[in-house]
Amino acid sequence: MRRIISVLLENEPGALSRVVGLFSQRNYNIETLTVAPTEDESLSRLTVTTSGSDKVIEQITKQLNKLIEVVKLVDLTEGAHIERELMLVKLKATGSQRAEIKRTVDIFRGQIVDVTSSVYTVQLAGDSDKLDGFIQAVGTSGVLEVVRSGVSGIARGEKVLSL
Amino acid sequence: MELLSGADMLIRSLQDEGIEYIYGYPGGAALHIYDALFRQDKVKHILVRHEQAAVHMADGYARATGKPGTVLVTSGPGATNTITGIATAFMDSIPMVVLCGQVASTLIGEDAFQETDMMGVSRPVVKHNLSVRHPEEIPEIIRKAYYIAATGRPGPVVVDIPKDMTTPNERYEYLYPKKVKLRSYNPAIRGHAGQIKKAVDMMLAAKRPIIYAGGGVILGKASDLLTELVRMLGYPITNTLMGIGCYPASDKQHLGWLGMHGTYEANMAMHHSDLILCVGARFDDRVTNATEKFCPGARIIHIDIDPASISKTVDADVPIVGPVDAVLKEMLSLVRESKEKPDSDAIASWWKQIDEWRAFHGMRYETSPDVIKPQEVIEMLCRLTNGEAFVASDVGQHQMFAAQYYKFDKPNRWINSGGLGTMGFGLPAAMGVKLTHPDDEVLCITGEGSIQMNIQELSTCKQYNLPVKIINLNNQALGMVKQWQDMNYESRHAESYMESLPDFIKLAESYGHRGVRIEKKEDLETKLKEVLAMKDDLVFVDIYVDRFEHVYPMQVARGAMKDMWLSKTERV
Ligand SMILES: Cc1ncc(C[n+]2csc(CCOP(=O)(O)OP(=O)(O)O)c2C)c(N)n1
Ligand SMILES: [Mg+2]
Numbered sequence: 001m002r003r004i005i006s007v008l009l010e011n012e013p014g015a016l017s018r019v020v021g022l023f024s025q026r027n028y029n030i031e032t033l034t035v036a037p038t039e040d041e042s043l044s045r046l047t048v049t050t051s052g053s054d055k056v057i058e059q060i061t062k063q064l065n066k067l068i069e070v071v072k073l074v075d076l077t078e079g080a081h082i083e084r085e086l087m088l089v090k091l092k093a094t095g096s097q098r099a100e101i102k103r104t105v106d107i108f109r110g111q112i113v114d115v116t117s118s119v120y121t122v123q124l125a126g127d128s129d130k131l132d133g134f135i136q137a138v139g140t141s142g143v144l145e146v147v148r149s150g151v152s153g154i155a156r157g158e159k160v161l162s163l
Numbered sequence: 164m165e166l167l168s169g170a171d172m173l174i175r176s177l178q179d180e181g182i183e184y185i186y187g188y189p190g191g192a193a194l195h196i197y198d199a200l201f202r203q204d205k206v207k208h209i210l211v212r213h214e215q216a217a218v219h220m221a222d223g224y225a226r227a228t229g230k231p232g233t234v235l236v237t238s239g240p241g242a243t244n245t246i247t248g249i250a251t252a253f254m255d256s257i258p259m260v261v262l263c264g265q266v267a268s269t270l271i272g273e274d275a276f277q278e279t280d281m282m283g284v285s286r287p288v289v290k291h292n293l294s295v296r297h298p299e300e301i302p303e304i305i306r307k308a309y310y311i312a313a314t315g316r317p318g319p320v321v322v323d324i325p326k327d328m329t330t331p332n333e334r335y336e337y338l339y340p341k342k343v344k345l346r347s348y349n350p351a352i353r354g355h356a357g358q359i360k361k362a363v364d365m366m367l368a369a370k371r372p373i374i375y376a377g378g379g380v381i382l383g384k385a386s387d388l389l390t391e392l393v394r395m396l397g398y399p400i401t402n403t404l405m406g407i408g409c410y411p412a413s414d415k416q417h418l419g420w421l422g423m424h425g426t427y428e429a430n431m432a433m434h435h436s437d438l439i440l441c442v443g444a445r446f447d448d449r450v451t452n453a454t455e456k457f458c459p460g461a462r463i464i465h466i467d468i469d470p471a472s473i474s475k476t477v478d479a480d481v482p483i484v485g486p487v488d489a490v491l492k493e494m495l496s497l498v499r500e501s502k503e504k505p506d507s508d509a510i511a512s513w514w515k516q517i518d519e520w521r522a523f524h525g526m527r528y529e530t531s532p533d534v535i536k537p538q539e540v541i542e543m544l545c546r547l548t549n550g551e552a553f554v555a556s557d558v559g560q561h562q563m564f565a566a567q568y569y570k571f572d573k574p575n576r577w578i579n580s581g582g583l584g585t586m587g588f589g590l591p592a593a594m595g596v597k598l599t600h601p602d603d604e605v606l607c608i609t610g611e612g613s614i615q616m617n618i619q620e621l622s623t624c625k626q627y628n629l630p631v632k633i634i635n636l637n638n639q640a641l642g643m644v645k646q647w648q649d650m651n652y653e654s655r656h657a658e659s660y661m662e663s664l665p666d667f668i669k670l671a672e673s674y675g676h677r678g679v680r681i682e683k684k685e686d687l688e689t690k691l692k693e694v695l696a697m698k699d700d701l702v703f704v705d706i707y708v709d710r711f712e713h714v715y716p717m718q719v720a721r722g723a724m725k726d727m728w729l730s731k732t733e734r735v
Contacts, residue, residue, distance in 0.1 A: 010347060014282055014294070025287050055474070062471035068291045068311060071347040163346070 002031070003057055004076040004083055004153045006161055007046040007064060011037055015069040019046060022067065028052065028060050032085070032128075032150030040163075043071065049128075049151045072161060080156040086123070087131045088113075090144040093120040101138060108134045119144065127151075167337040169298035170199035170329035173262070176305035178205045179339040182233050184224065184598060185209070185262075186217035190237025191277060192264030195329035200235075209598065209627060212619040214241050216591035218248020219617070221259050223555055223595030226578045229384060231258035231312045232595065238264045238326075239277030243284060247585060249319045250288040254582025255405060256382055258317035260308045261285075267327040268296070281323050290318030295328045299335045306340045315350030316469040317382055350468060354485030354493065362440070362464040362481045363497040369438035370509035371460075372398045375421065378405030378581065379443015379467060383487035386410065386574040389442060392495050396505055399517055401429035403444050405581040408571035413550070418517065419526070422450035423718045424563045427524035427727060427735075430718065432517050433458055434725035441465045443487045446477040447582070456723035466490050524716065524729055526567060535684050537561060537636045537708040541568035543688060544606065544634065547695055552604040553578065553596045555631075557589035557613030560642035563714040565608040587616025593631045594624060604695070605631045611664055611705075612641045621674035624701050632694060633703045635667060638710045646713045650728075651720075671703035681706045 009015050016035055023030045028050060035046040050060060057075065064070050076083070093101050098120070105112055105122050108130065114121035124134055128151060135143060155161070167175060173196055177185065186209045189197045200208055211217040214236045221232025236245055242263040252259050266275040282292050291311050293304050304322060312320040366372060380389050380402075386409045393400045393416055400410050401421040410417055419426035421433055433439065439461045444450070446465075451457045454476050465472075465479035466487055473482040483490055528538045541564050544552070550570050555578040556562040562579055571577050578596060580588040593607035607614075614635055624631065644659040668678030677700045681690050687706075694702045719726040719734065728734050 014286075014292075017283070018286060021286055059471065059475060066469070066471050068345065068348050 001054075001057075002049060002051045002077070004081065004151060005048050005050065005061065005064070005073060006076050006153055007048070007073040008038070008071045008161060008163070009035075009044045009046050010069040010071060011042050011044045012069060015044070016046070018067050018069060019048070019064065022063055023048075023050075026059070026063060028056065032148075034150040034152050043163075047150070047152050071163065074155070074161050076153045076155055079159065081153050082156060083127045083151050083153040084125055085128050085131055085151050086125045086149040087134070088147045089122045089124070089135070091120045091122060091138060092118065092142040092144060094118050097142065101142075104134070104137050108137070110134065164336045164338060166334035168195070168199070168329065168331050168334050169295075169301055170195040170331065172298065172301045172335065172337050173305065173324070173329065174199045174203055174206060175337060176302045176339055177233065178203070180305065180309050182206055185233040185235050186211055186220040186595070187235035188214050188217060188237070188241055190239075190241045190264065192238035192266055192326045193235060193241070195326065195331055196235065196262070196264065196324070198331070199329075208235070209623065211591070211623050213617065214244035215248045215587065216617050216620045216623070218245045218252065218259070218261065219585075219588050219591035220595035220598075222248065222252050222257050222588075223578055223592030224599055225252075225257050225259055226592070227553060227575050227596040228599060229382075229575065231260055231309055231317075234259065234261040236261070236263055237277065238266055238281070239279045242279055242281040246284065246288065247587075249285060249321065251580050251583045251585040251588060252319040253288045253290070255378060255580065256317050257319065258312040259319045260305075260312050261319060261321045263321060263323050265294075265323045265325040268325040269327065271325065281321065285321045288319070289321050290316075292321040292323065294323040295325065298328045298330075298333065301328065302337060302339045303343065307343045307345070310343050311345075311348065315348070316472075351485045352489065354466065354483040354490040356493070358481055358483045359490060359493050360497060362483060363494055363501065364503070365438060365462060365464060365481065366396065366440060367498070367501060367503040367505055370506060371436045371513045372396075372438040372440065372510075373432050373436040374398055374400040374440045374442065375433065375444055376400060376402040376406045376409050376442045377444025378403065379487055380406055380409035381574045383443055383468065385443070385488040385491055388488055388491040388495065392491055392498065395495070395498055397510060398505070399432055399514070401425070401433065403447075403450055403581070404566055404579065406444060407566060407577040408574040411572040412570040413572055418521070420566065421724070423452070424567065424714050424716065426526060427716050427729065428517055428520040430716070430724045430727060431520045433461075434723055435516070436461045439463045441479075442491070443467060445472045445475070448476070451477060452718045452724055452726070453721045458724060528715070529730075531709070533684055534709045535681070535687055535706060537564045537638070537712055538568050540634070540636060540687065540706055540708065541565050541608070543691060545569045547691055548604050548606070552576070552606050553593070553600060554606045554608055555579070555589050555593035555596060557607070557609040558584045558586045558643075559610045559613055560638070560646065560712070560714050561608050561610045561613075561636040563643075564636070567714075586613040589613060590617050590620050590631070590633065594620060594629050597629045597631045598627065607631050607633045609633060609635050610642060611635055611637045611639065611661055611667070618670070621671060621676060621701070625675045630697075630699055630701045633671075633701070635703065635705045636708050637664075637667075637705050638708050638712070639664065640710060642712075643714070649713065667703055667705040671701070676701040676703060678703045678705065
């Protein structure tokens with residue numbers, strides 16, 4: 001099953017490489033990984049999406065917790081949560097395609113953030129399925145370049161991941 | 164407050180940490196540190212002949228004393244030479260701090276002379292590593308390094324020290340922190356009371372219980388508590404290769420050790436048990452054999468300081484995360500107070516069954532009138548040293564024979580590379596023990612393959628007068644490899660013979676030691692006695708043993724715990 005694990009990590013050089021190293025060392029799978037400092041500049045927040053049996057996921061969280069620089073972590077998929085990913089896509093946009101693309105972008109609540117005579121650059125945020133859905137809708141033949149941020153997530157409601 | 168250079172702060176920190184010995188080898192990036200070392204005499208430095216040996220020495224010291232070992236090396240090749248030693252310590256959770264010189268911070272990333280990314284190279288085999296970014300941080304980093312290495316589940320910590328952090332004429336205020344606090348590192352200090360209660364209830368209700376103890380008991384200094392609990396319950400106990408000595412081997416409740424080359428009775432009792440109390444062990448593949456066939460009727464209680472060890476390979480029914488001593492103490496008082504008592508009829512018939520298993524195999528081996536059997540060498544050594552020697556072993560058949568036939572009644576005396584299985588570990592580890600236990604008998608049990616992996620340390624032994632006894636069970640082959648080839652590759656001995664062995668006697672003599680060769684069975688006892696009487700000399704004892712011997716019992720690959728070869732021809 002796909003999981004979203006959110007980690008508070010000491011914002012120190014080398015901490016990230018320990019997390020990434022752990023995944024490759026123990027043969028765990030990383031689908032996406034995002035990391036950035038938080039409002040407390042001594043901490044980074046890292047989100048990793050991974051998949052595996054319950055036993056593997058249990059090991060992943062335990063092994064992550066064992067890293068000295070991991071301060072706290074939560075498996076967001078254990079409760080209600082919000083997940084978001086940002087995507088920037090360059091699409092071939094000439095002639096009648098231009099109106100068609102514009103309509104699809106509106107349906108997906110995206111924005112065209114850059115325009116040339118033959119190219120639209122679209123920005124889209126949502127969960128990973130929605131981003132996949134957009135690519136399917138516009139058709140891969142017109143896609144020139146895709147860049148995705150990887151998943152960020154947060155729990156719904158009052159629950160917070162903080163010190 | 165005092166003003167000190169980074170290098171002086173480093174050495175002062177070691178003094179304040181109470182470090183007696185460091186094992187190391189100098190080089191460019193570590194020279195400021197070596198100079199600081201030279202100008203004091205509290206911390207003694209032992210100059211090895213290869214950095215790997217420095218780490219094994221620190222490791223041997225740590226295993227025998229329970230205190231973290233310390234290593235000092237230079238950058239680049241000095242640092243990379245430590246990796247096998249660090250990985251060895253990591254696999255067996257041995258506390259140590261490895262101080263590595265590094266090129267100046269201004270040169271890092273430029274492929275400078277003797278630059279290696281030691282933080283990156285060591286990362287997968289350390290508990291943690293730390294890099295010095297400002298000289299002022301040195302005392303705190305050293306304090307942290309020892310704290311992390313020695314607490315929780317212990318392990319090696321590397322400290323990377325760029326040369327400009329130790330510059331002599333730049334001085335800073337020195338203050339050694341009494342305590343460190345890490346918000347992200349809080350090892351458990353006691354087990355969950357409810358879980359412990361549940362475990363004790365299960366233990367008292369069991370009909371075929373067994374205690375399976377591991378190296379965690381020794382690392383956690385809980386041998387006495389474990390022994391008390393096991394005696395109070397009257398249950399059988401087995402331990403892992405790493406747990407040897409955590410319970411007296413000569414006691415009748417002890418079934419010997421378990422796993423691939425464990426005793427018949429220990430493996431049988433595990434397989435047929437209805438309750439396993441695992442204390443500080445990790446269900447490693449050399450113990451469990453095929454996990455899907457592992458102990459089908461047993462419920463499992465697992466005590467470990469490391470939550471990640473629990474339910475990693477075999478699921479625990481009652482996990483207890485905590486230090487073994489604290490948990491065992493609580494268990495003891497619960498057992499003592501409990502109105503429930505062990506089911507004496509069930510336990511008596513369980514023991515009857517176990518005693519039958521014991522009688523069936525009993526660690527027998529065939530003897531011969533003229534060939535020296537490796538097993539009998541070990542049995543004789545055990546007798547001649549009253550089972551009280553420190554035995555550091557290398558890796559191979561001789562290691563298994565030593566573990567099987569030397570009976571350890573005390574913890575910290577059996578010193579071997581269990582997790583990584585590092586040939587070359589034995590001699591330097593024995594040296595690390597001898598240095599701090601000059602009045603104890605320290606044996607290095609080795610093979611002609613393993614000993615050659617760190618034989619250069621004979622020179623270090625001369626320099627520091629370390630009269631260990633090297634017992635070379637010379638079967639003129641990489642015996643363990645050859646055994647596998649006999650069993651699985653129709654005796655095709657690919658590269659498992661050692662041709663052109665050196666004359667070990669002359670070799671030892673050339674280093675200034677003594678050598679004794681034993682070829683005839685009738686000489687064995689007299690010569691071993693003579694060797695043990697040479698208290699002040701390192702003696703290299705080259706014993707020609709049966710070249711065709713195999714280690715048994717041996718679990719059948721991918722079988723259950725109970726599936727074993729008992730000799731070359733008997734399989735159960
Ligand atoms: C550094 C290292 N290389 C290879 C091995 C694989 N290996 C395990 S036992 C063994 C043979 C050891 O030979 P020897 O020291 O003569 O011991 P014996 O088995 O003959 O008693 C080998 C090569 C190892 N454990 N460690
Ligand atoms: Mg050999």
